[in-house]
Amino acid sequence: MATIYDVAELAGVSPATVSRVFNGTSVSDEKVAAVRDAAEKLSFTPNRTARTLRRQSSEVIALVIPDIENPYFTEMARGVEDVASEAGYSVVLCNSDAQMEKEATYLRIAIAEHMSGVIIATADEGTKLDTILATGRPIVAVDRSTTYDIDGVVMANRAAGTSATKDLIDAGYRRIAYIGGPEHIDTAAERAAGWRTALGAAYPELDLDALQRFETFRVDGGRAAMEDLLSLPEPPDAVVAGNNLIGVGAIQVLTEHGLTPPQVGVAVIGSLPFTTLSPSAVTVVRLPARHMGVTAARMLLERIKGDKQPARTVVLRNEVQPASPRA
Amino acid sequence: MATIYDVAELAGVSPATVSRVFNGTSVSDEKVAAVRDAAEKLSFTPNRTARTLRRQSSEVIALVIPDIENPYFTEMARGVEDVASEAGYSVVLCNSDAQMEKEATYLRIAIAEHMSGVIIATADEGTKLDTILATGRPIVAVDRSTTYDIDGVVMANRAAGTSATKDLIDAGYRRIAYIGGPEHIDTAAERAAGWRTALGAAYPELDLDALQRFETFRVDGGRAAMEDLLSLPEPPDAVVAGNNLIGVGAIQVLTEHGLTPPQVGVAVIGSLPFTTLSPSAVTVVRLPARHMGVTAARMLLERIKGDKQPARTVVLRNEVQPASPRA
DNA sequence: GTGAAAGCGCTAACAC
């Protein structure tokens, strides 16, 4: 591997000049040409590690998500990546697997590797961010909020729960169950609250507690809860799924029981990107996943560039796509 | 951020000793204790950038994939990640978006960041690996093979095409179309060849060219091709989808036309992780995505540890899961 | 077993 010294020698300039050429500071046109030439000949690639060590920061940001196999998060990752790479930053995707220890490991790596910032969808509301905050590195929370005073991008979770439920009510369903993620995750709790309000207002006589289930935010969670709900003496006639994967699991179980969607009403909070269902059978509350990624990345980049304003939280809106199109 | 000098001073030893403690070389028990104590007090994290610069290699491997939103590749990524993190390596996931320029950029970054190796599912058979090979860094090709003499992990693509087709033939279908990815990607070509052989052997009178379509490996590719096939004067009575996303697209279009699966036969090469279909309606050839990732990561780690044997290619088998279970 | 010291490749004062 050629170094700036090799290039400097071949170009007949000093190493500092080579560095300047690759960093856009003022150098005379002839020297620029000479340096570029020499660099080309030696197929020189600047050593990022050395630059990072010297500068104490690298053009890399970490994106920590709880489930890399969930299309919701990969869509978000795309948003982050697009903005970041536009600005010359690379993104390293870290899968915490919803485990706080893995999350902590990645946060440690982010510090040790001098990454410029991190965007995190926390695994748990107990996530500790103190060490990374102590280093002064910018961090933005995405999807889920934290107890820290940091930038955040969230969506209207409660409204999503309400819209999904109302759509089902309007379609004539009544015993509308709710299957959500772990209660200790704020998005899960808020969506449930939305369902609770909407359904309680419409049918105050219903026993809401009997109709709600909290599970993992995964396909198996949706399956287990749906099986459980179907085994009730008086099963629900519709269900709101707290995220895309729960929705998939619930629909799978319904299909296996011969209860294909509009038969039992289904509303999903989140898109079903790979659904093979007829699109009109299920209500979908589209979540602005990509947009959240884009927004979070922009906020982070501003902070990296030195923005010092007080922490902000941006709330993005969702878009309801009803099961049967109305006039 | 504390450095080894700070720790050394507090522990009353030399910086070299601190380094030894964190690298497992022989140090007396008392000094080890003193160093660990001091490190704890200062909440010292070794600076990876400095270590990388000095050692000229870092415990990071790059995984370059063409589509981060495809569950097939994220499943593969999980396999890589599990093996790597077990061995103390981090994985950075790079999304090439099936574009050779993005791929080249990531390869350049892998070199510039001193990563120890790369696992790549190439975007195109024309992918240039020369620069990275010139650095001597190990590289293993996964999913798709290359023209270079490097380690590879692939699956039995041709056999997958054959099995999928045969299963449909056994179920009584005859005009079985094939929708695959771009012909210049070897996996796509081989799977098509498998279909061609199986179908040609069973029904030599069919015009195979009229029944095949090459599209992108994405949902929209499957949709476009399926629409096209349905508009034929004599439409197919079944279809083999060349990958999971094409399968989703094809099934969506069929459903929209009121031709829900067993009505038109469907076999998909690849799993449908988030399908909401009844599981018995579609033949699925399960691809060993996770296993490929695991295998590739193991091979790469061996190379990183200095293994010098000639390049190997491992071929993994698939598993057919027929539409309707047979005795 | 332990310390002193050189240097990985780069950048940023600081002189000129």
Place this chain on the structure above:
DNA sequence: GTGTTAGCGCTTTCAC
């Protein structure tokens, strides 16, 4: 505008 030089924090000979 350009060169000289001193480190960034670590590992690793080389002595002892």
